[in-house]
């Protein structure tokens with residue numbers, strides 16, 4: 001028996017896909033003059049949170065950020081777009097994938113460059129902050145299906161790592 005309400009019907013991946021865009025400014029830089037990683041991490045968390053809230057139809061909190069890769073530096077003046085989608089859903093948790101690309105301010109006709117990739121876990125919560133059921137995500141395209149399967153691999157590794165550390169501490 002559970003106190004949770006029934007799980008609502010699923011939604012396709014495209015329902016909650018979100019893009020945030022902003023131009024990087026001088027307040028965003030690190031000591032090297034490129035954009036600070038923490039600025040991009042906040043941007044990633046914001047867009048992922050928007051996708052998770054939209055998919056789950058309510059409040060969702062960041063439970064973990066288990067991978068963020070910065071593949072190219074971002075510069076002041078670059079127009080940066082963060083694209084987020086819900087890759088996978090469990091009972092109360094969701095994996096959100098984020099792809100960040102930059103349009104270089106000095107070569108705007110070139111293709112945007114991928115500058116970061118991240119995977120985050122959000123948990124839908126009720127007004128008291130307790131986990132609540134989230135509706136299933138329904139992958140639509142072959143890429144969505146691939147991301148769903150890859151998210152399951154990441155989750156299996158995440159849970160195995162947590163169990164191994166708990167066992168190590170208990171030994």
Ligand SMILES: CC(C)(COP(=O)(O)OP(=O)(O)OC[C@H]1O[C@@H](n2cnc3c(N)ncnc32)[C@H](O)[C@@H]1OP(=O)(O)O)[C@@H](O)C(=O)NCCC(=O)NCCS
Pocket residue numbers: 060061062063064089090091092093094121123125129130131158
């Ligand atoms: C996230 C939080 C709600 C989870 O609560 P909890 O009581 O530990 O939840 P449970 O152990 O019942 O797990 C609930 C779900 O979260 C997942 N989860 C919990 N901790 C996790 C972690 N560290 N990494 C990944 N997933 C996690 C579980 O696998 C489970 O998923 P499922 O229901 O889809 O199977 C709670 O830890 C919390 O409030 N954390 C603070 C969140 C926060 O302040 N974030 C920053 C600001 S938004």
